[in-house]
Amino acid sequence: MSDGVHLIHSTPSRSWSLVLSWLLFAAGISAYFYSSRARHHENPDDRVMPTIAQMAHGMWSAVVEAPEDDFQETQPTTLWGKFSQGMLWKDTKASARRFFYSMLLLIPAVILGLHMGLFPYVGALFLRFVLFFDKIVALSLLPILFIAFGIDELAKIMLIVIGVAPTIILDTVNLTRSVPNEQVVKAFTLGASDFDVAYRVVLKQILPRVLNSIRLNLKAVMLFLFAGEMIASQDGLAYRIALLRRHMGMDVIIPYVLWVALLLFLVDQGMRLLNRLIHPWFREA
Numbered sequence: 001m002s003d004g005v006h007l008i009h010s011t012p013s014r015s016w017s018l019v020l021s022w023l024l025f026a027a028g029i030s031a032y033f034y035s036s037r038a039r040h041h042e043n044p045d046d047r048v049m050p051t052i053a054q055m056a057h058g059m060w061s062a063v064v065e066a067p068e069d070d071f072q073e074t075q076p077t078t079l080w081g082k083f084s085q086g087m088l089w090k091d092t093k094a095s096a097r098r099f100f101y102s103m104l105l106l107i108p109a110v111i112l113g114l115h116m117g118l119f120p121y122v123g124a125l126f127l128r129f130v131l132f133f134d135k136i137v138a139l140s141l142l143p144i145l146f147i148a149f150g151i152d153e154l155a156k157i158m159l160i161v162i163g164v165a166p167t168i169i170l171d172t173v174n175l176t177r178s179v180p181n182e183q184v185v186k187a188f189t190l191g192a193s194d195f196d197v198a199y200r201v202v203l204k205q206i207l208p209r210v211l212n213s214i215r216l217n218l219k220a221v222m223l224f225l226f227a228g229e230m231i232a233s234q235d236g237l238a239y240r241i242a243l244l245r246r247h248m249g250m251d252v253i254i255p256y257v258l259w260v261a262l263l264l265f266l267v268d269q270g271m272r273l274l275n276r277l278i279h280p281w282f283r284e285a
Contacts, residue, residue: 222264
């Protein structure tokens with residue numbers, strides 16, 4: 001067999017793996033700045049593709065300056081005081097609060113999926129309803145949620161839960177049913193109760209894959225969070241992006257988008273690390 005980089009058995013060296021992993025990032029950044037420079041050469045006032053200096057200035061303003069609609073009687077003088085009153089920190093804090101409340105409400109979804117997969121009567125009661133509810137487009141329920149819960153925090157959190165929970169429930173059901181029945185029978189022969197089997201045998205086996213399922217749905221969580229914030233909110237990362245869009249504030253919008261991506265990446269890596277620490281025996285297929 002001839003050697004070549006396109007072959008199945010060709011394995012890149014460590015240095016080549018590092019280079020290739022950053023190649024598309026470098027190409028994308030280079031293409032952006034080349035296009036930005038060309039546009040600014042034609043029109044120095046171009047606001048569609050800001051330069052790196054403009055984005056740095058816009059992000060620094062977002063970090064140390066309070067939102068325009070946030071009136072402050074006394075202006076902070078220290079850097080920490082400016083940061084804590086800054087637009088970026090307030091928006092990040094508001095979005096993070098909604099995000100983590102929604103993630104906590106996914107725990108009952110996992111428990112329900114576990115019971116649906118193990119207890120036949122619970123499965124018969126909920127499965128068809130969850131399957132039907134999973135096919136409803138969550139964003140179509142947004143007006144109903146705003147009418148039922150108002151435009152405050154609860155409606156946005158419920159939108160996220162309704163949008164993501166059915167998928168988590170059904171995935172948990174499938175993972176539960178994939179546990180070999182012999183293990184369940186063996187646990188009963190050793191004197192385990194129904195809840196011992198559910199929480200000490202089955203849940204412990206499926207939990208790492210359930211955490212992976214939630215991790216893979218992080219983007220969907222942020223999608224529904226952004227939809228709620230863009231439509232009806234007074235703060236939050238998506239609210240600020242929507243507000244800046246009216247003024248063509250691309251020098252802040254692009255750093256905000258990158259900041260959201262960085263936060264989501266850190267949450268993803270944190271969940272990977274947590275899964276590895278809690279379940280050192282688990283190896284992904």
